Amino acid sequence: MVSATKFDVIVIGGGHAGTEAALAAARSGASTLLVTQNIETLGQMSCNPAIGGIGKSHLVKEIDALGGVMALAADYAGIHFRVLNRRKGPAVRATRAQADRQLYRAYIRRTLENQPNLKIFQQSVDDLIVQDERVTGVVTDMGLRFAATSIVLTVGTFLGGIIHVGMDKRQGGRAGDAASNRLADRLRELPFSVGRLKTGTPPRIDGNTVDFSFLEEQPGDEPRPVMSYLSSNKDHPRQVSCFITHTNENTHDLIRAGLDRSPLYTGKIDGVGPRYCPSIEDKIVRFDDKSSHQIFIEPEGLDTVEIYPNGISTSLPFDVQQQFVRSIKGFEVAHITRPGYAIEYDFFEPRDLKNSLETRHLSGLYFAGQINGTTGYEEAAAQGLIAGINAARAARGDDAWCPRRNEAYMGVLVDDLITMGTTEPYRMFTSRAEYRLILRQDNADRRLTEQGRKLGLVDEVRWRRYCEKRDAISSHAQILNETYVHPGDTAIEAVLGQEISREYSLIELLKRPKVTVDSLIQAARLPFVNKEVNEQIEIDCKYEGYISRQQEEIDRIAAQQEMRIPDVIEYRSIRGLSNEVCEKLETVRPGTIGQAGRISGVTPVAVSLLLIYLKKQDFSAVGKKQGRSRSLKSA
Amino acid sequence: MSDQPPVFKDTIAARATPSGKGGIGVIRVSGDRVPIICRAITGSLPKPRFASYTSFLDADGSVIDKGLAIYFVEPASFTGEPVLELQGHGGPVVMAMLLDRCVQLGARIAAPGEFTERAFLNNKIDLSQAEAIADLIDSASSAAAKSAVRSMQGEFSGLVRALTEKLTSLRIYVEAAIDFPEEEIDFLADEKVEGMLDSILAEFDKVTRKATQGALLREGVSLVLAGRPNAGKSSLMNVLTGKDLSIVTEIAGTTRDVIDDYIHLDGLPLRLIDTAGLRTPGDVIEREGVRRAQNEIKNADRVLLIVDCFSTKGEIKHKVGELLGEVSSEIPVTVVLNKIDLNPDWQQELEDIPDNWIPVSAKTGEGIDQLREHLKQALGYVVVEEGTFLARARHLDALARARESVETGRQRLIIEKAGELLAEELKLSQQALGEITGIVTSDDLLGRIFSSFCIGK
Numbered sequence A: 001m002v003s004a005t006k007f008d009v010i011v012i013g014g015g016h017a018g019t020e021a022a023l024a025a026a027r028s029g030a031s032t033l034l035v036t037q038n039i040e041t042l043g044q045m046s047c048n049p050a051i052g053g054i055g056k057s058h059l060v061k062e063i064d065a066l067g068g069v070m071a072l073a074a075d076y077a078g079i080h081f082r083v084l085n086r087r088k089g090p091a092v093r094a095t096r097a098q099a100d101r102q103l104y105r106a107y108i109r110r111t112l113e114n115q116p117n118l119k120i121f122q123q124s125v126d127d128l129i130v131q132d133e134r135v136t137g138v139v140t141d142m143g144l145r146f147a148a149t150s151i152v153l154t155v156g157t158f159l160g161g162i163i164h165v166g167m168d169k170r171q172g173g174r175a176g177d178a179a180s181n182r183l184a185d186r187l188r189e190l191p192f193s194v195g196r197l198k199t200g201t202p203p204r205i206d207g208n209t210v211d212f213s214f215l216e217e218q219p220g221d222e223p224r225p226v227m228s229y230l231s232s233n234k235d236h237p238r239q240v241s242c243f244i245t246h247t248n249e250n251t252h253d254l255i256r257a258g259l260d261r262s263p264l265y266t267g268k269i270d271g272v273g274p275r276y277c278p279s280i281e282d283k284i285v286r287f288d289d290k291s292s293h294q295i296f297i298e299p300e301g302l303d304t305v306e307i308y309p310n311g312i313s314t315s316l317p318f319d320v321q322q323q324f325v326r327s328i329k330g331f332e333v334a335h336i337t338r339p340g341y342a343i344e345y346d347f348f349e350p351r352d353l354k355n356s357l358e359t360r361h362l363s364g365l366y367f368a369g370q371i372n373g374t375t376g377y378e379e380a381a382a383q384g385l386i387a388g389i390n391a392a393r394a395a396r397g398d399d400a401w402c403p404r405r406n407e408a409y410m411g412v413l414v415d416d417l418i419t420m421g422t423t424e425p426y427r428m429f430t431s432r433a434e435y436r437l438i439l440r441q442d443n444a445d446r447r448l449t450e451q452g453r454k455l456g457l458v459d460e461v462r463w464r465r466y467c468e469k470r471d472a473i474s475s476h477a478q479i480l481n482e483t484y485v486h487p488g489d490t491a492i493e494a495v496l497g498q499e500i501s502r503e504y505s506l507i508e509l510l511k512r513p514k515v516t517v518d519s520l521i522q523a524a525r526l527p528f529v530n531k532e533v534n535e536q537i538e539i540d541c542k543y544e545g546y547i548s549r550q551q552e553e554i555d556r557i558a559a560q561q562e563m564r565i566p567d568v569i570e571y572r573s574i575r576g577l578s579n580e581v582c583e584k585l586e587t588v589r590p591g592t593i594g595q596a597g598r599i600s601g602v603t604p605v606a607v608s609l610l611l612i613y614l615k616k617q618d619f620s621a622v623g624k625k626q627g628r629s630r631s632l633k634s635a
Numbered sequence B: 001m002s003d004q005p006p007v008f009k010d011t012i013a014a015r016a017t018p019s020g021k022g023g024i025g026v027i028r029v030s031g032d033r034v035p036i037i038c039r040a041i042t043g044s045l046p047k048p049r050f051a052s053y054t055s056f057l058d059a060d061g062s063v064i065d066k067g068l069a070i071y072f073v074e075p076a077s078f079t080g081e082p083v084l085e086l087q088g089h090g091g092p093v094v095m096a097m098l099l100d101r102c103v104q105l106g107a108r109i110a111a112p113g114e115f116t117e118r119a120f121l122n123n124k125i126d127l128s129q130a131e132a133i134a135d136l137i138d139s140a141s142s143a144a145a146k147s148a149v150r151s152m153q154g155e156f157s158g159l160v161r162a163l164t165e166k167l168t169s170l171r172i173y174v175e176a177a178i179d180f181p182e183e184e185i186d187f188l189a190d191e192k193v194e195g196m197l198d199s200i201l202a203e204f205d206k207v208t209r210k211a212t213q214g215a216l217l218r219e220g221v222s223l224v225l226a227g228r229p230n231a232g233k234s235s236l237m238n239v240l241t242g243k244d245l246s247i248v249t250e251i252a253g254t255t256r257d258v259i260d261d262y263i264h265l266d267g268l269p270l271r272l273i274d275t276a277g278l279r280t281p282g283d284v285i286e287r288e289g290v291r292r293a294q295n296e297i298k299n300a301d302r303v304l305l306i307v308d309c310f311s312t313k314g315e316i317k318h319k320v321g322e323l324l325g326e327v328s329s330e331i332p333v334t335v336v337l338n339k340i341d342l343n344p345d346w347q348q349e350l351e352d353i354p355d356n357w358i359p360v361s362a363k364t365g366e367g368i369d370q371l372r373e374h375l376k377q378a379l380g381y382v383v384v385e386e387g388t389f390l391a392r393a394r395h396l397d398a399l400a401r402a403r404e405s406v407e408t409g410r411q412r413l414i415i416e417k418a419g420e421l422l423a424e425e426l427k428l429s430q431q432a433l434g435e436i437t438g439i440v441t442s443d444d445l446l447g448r449i450f451s452s453f454c455i456g457k
Ligand SMILES: Cc1cc2nc3c(=O)[nH]c(=O)nc-3n(C[C@H](O)[C@H](O)[C@H](O)COP(=O)(O)OP(=O)(O)OC[C@H]3O[C@@H](n4cnc5c(N)ncnc54)[C@H](O)[C@@H]3O)c2cc1C
Pocket: A012, A013, A014, A015, A016, A017, A018, A035, A036, A037, A038, A041, A042, A043, A044, A045, A046, A047, A048, A123, A124, A125, A126, A154, A155, A156, A157, A158, A173, A174, A175, A177, A179, A180, A183, A199, A200, A201, A277, A341, A342, A343, A368, A369, A370, A371, A374, A375, A376, A377, A380, A381
């Protein structure tokens, strides 16, 4: 049976990538269908109940700046908020929220259900309809067929998913959900390059069986931060604390004794796991000399007693899990409600993607989320948004859009994936961003909301909020720049801790170390009350030297960076390029000169040779097209 | 920080004529900062395309040199960008000072073939020449690579590598503290980082001192003196340098170590390297000497093959042929026929010798002027845009920028407690060192973080 309506976009999978993809496509005006295995699990957090963290909240705020749902859901469901790196400076500051799983799912589902242009359908997709290297629709397990111009695949850890607990292994997409095997088999027939990755999760524990009385309590931060630019902390539900406990030598001995039945250490698992998110058995084997590891005890929600012990992800046999858990302080009589497990799943070589996240092999097909080799809700959601908007744009015949490395962590994420590929589950870190001082969580709106508006992703409410903030920043900054203070101004001198010998503008004084904008505003009795606005002025001022240097660098290389390399280029015919360099370029098939230069092993000389070749081709073959190929400008 | 011109401005500078040829040297500068550089060095912005005679000023206002300055506005210039040409009279030292001044004013030293590349990309060169230019860039860069290797040889490279390693270790701490703040490690708060910073700064000073010692002179063309023991290599070296350097003895094989010194032939800097000779080695020490000699020859621009034409009397040409066979055929050779004072019949025996065979006596000085003249002729053509000279200048520049960043980063941490700015400065520093040694990517860094600390929940 074929559905009568043809959609612009079909999104397969209702996880974090899928929901943002469906919402973005629909927001931008495309008629969209979200097909997912189970409507009850829309927005399900498979692993830890937390959104954000270093590098990750940067992504969340970018998604928010582009009108996405993740930050709003985290504010609605967040039961414990923290600011990380508070003392280390704004560029690396991050926000983390423990989320109530049920509230989070409810918010996501409600948003999806109320999104115009979006329809939801519960069914597993088993097959893609392919015609002449182009996808044209999907087939569900009941044999229903749906047609669409663009299709976004976001099926997470479900493709050929195998769950391991000790020597026991069974098929599954995550605990409680079936694996997608027919779809996985079908995708393996198509010309994609497939690999296996692995990740794991800790056992969950009944909080009523935990003795919290001797454990260190970790309350949320005050003042309490928010995720979304639109939220205030009045949107948050009741807040609760986390707790901290530790493993001990006894725990480690019990784990060591179980290693002979560990699927990781007996060769049962081939997939590569993330180095930064090791299982507890991994930590103990690799860091033999550490006698104790930290465990964060995180609440799973307000209406449940289950807790999530963050730090003991494991795939050891259940009896070993039980023993070692009970060796931990506070867990002496703990009851495990769900065993920890590891899961192996298929992912696709992300270097086969364009920066729109469209696959090179099948046009109209987009990949986002865990299937591209990433891990994490935020990474998945960010890709979902980019794939969703591009799927919609392609259906309308518009050019692809992807932020650049200097515009967004999203740009770093996509560029890293399509340029370097990955051999372990890829997670975002701030150290991956070369323009870290520009890409801050506090200014994602200033970096992206205008672009989002043009893309049709930002609604009226958000747009107005943004414009007010933007205008206030520039007008207040101007006032600070034009307000002069004079020697003898005791209020100002008290702020500075010293006398001033000539007149200064307030901005000049703000540049001094340790002088804050709030104290100056107070001393000068200016009526600036918007904390967000004041903060932006202060950061702009403190980082000015660095930002202008980075900006200069960006401008300098911009023209070259953006120069497009045609898909059909014959690297072997370029004079002077070594075989090794040719091979690398052929594997990655970079879309721009900038991307080519970032491939490891591609030297500046090779880039020069490439430039010269393109320049010549441009003239001889394409004639006047040069003006176009140079500008890969956003929408 | 903010008083200084930014370092990342993309204006390039380099010497434009081969040194040693003729009396003048040209520094060419291209890019947006040209007007600023021009004003700073010549005191004004001359009328475009007119040569004006002017003083070239150093930062303190002192005169570095006098000569012609020509300013070209874009796009009517060689590269299509604003271009400044400074033609001075000075030798390499003065040229180096001028170049240094341009770098201080925000230029960076051009990569090999970069002026031509820019000219091409800005439509100043016919498209039909694309291949020729590709070849030029390719070959200029391999020449540059050879120069860079030479500049990097010895202690300097070892020190820079050690420094890079130290910097990387520190970055691991700093980046881990930023990306993993919930681990039980806050490196930025303890004093360990401050200690590491201080020791890195001290290391920088040491390396810079080593690298600058005679750095300006220790450039140019390298000449290796080779020959059988007792042929007169040390004596010749002493004559050419005017100093008593190597131990001259009558026992064969005494010049065992590699000894080098620098001389100038009318502004053309030469590095002379005396070697232990080419003889089939005897004892361990000698073998080591011969190994080093062969090594030096590989990286040389020219070999001076010294032949004793007293002990080889009657069969000189034959002996020379034999010796030439021992030297790599890729490196040009000058045959120096020494000790003619001991061989009264030398003129007859050495009739019809090739131009690159020069009869001399290290003892009486006969023929030495001809040898100098010959070298000037032969070597003037070796020095291309990118010599060791530029490679070294680039290295020193990178070193200075790298140190500056660490110093600034230290202040950021100590005064402002701004760990993220320390991280930024350390990244810049490592990038600068990376220009000398190769680059560390963020993924390498993350890899080292994961293997050094137990990270992750
Ligand atoms: C055991 C485990 C441990 C993890 N540990 C961590 C961790 O420690 N840290 C971390 O950052 N992240 C972890 N994650 C990863 C995190 O859950 C994912 O990165 C994130 O959920 C990926 O989002 P996604 O949208 O790509 O896929 P998912 O959230 O997996 O969503 C996939 C969706 O597709 C649907 N679907 C699947 N197949 C079909 C089909 N054929 N037809 C229709 N719908 C389909 C599913 O029902 C689901 O809704 C873990 C995941 C698992 C399972």
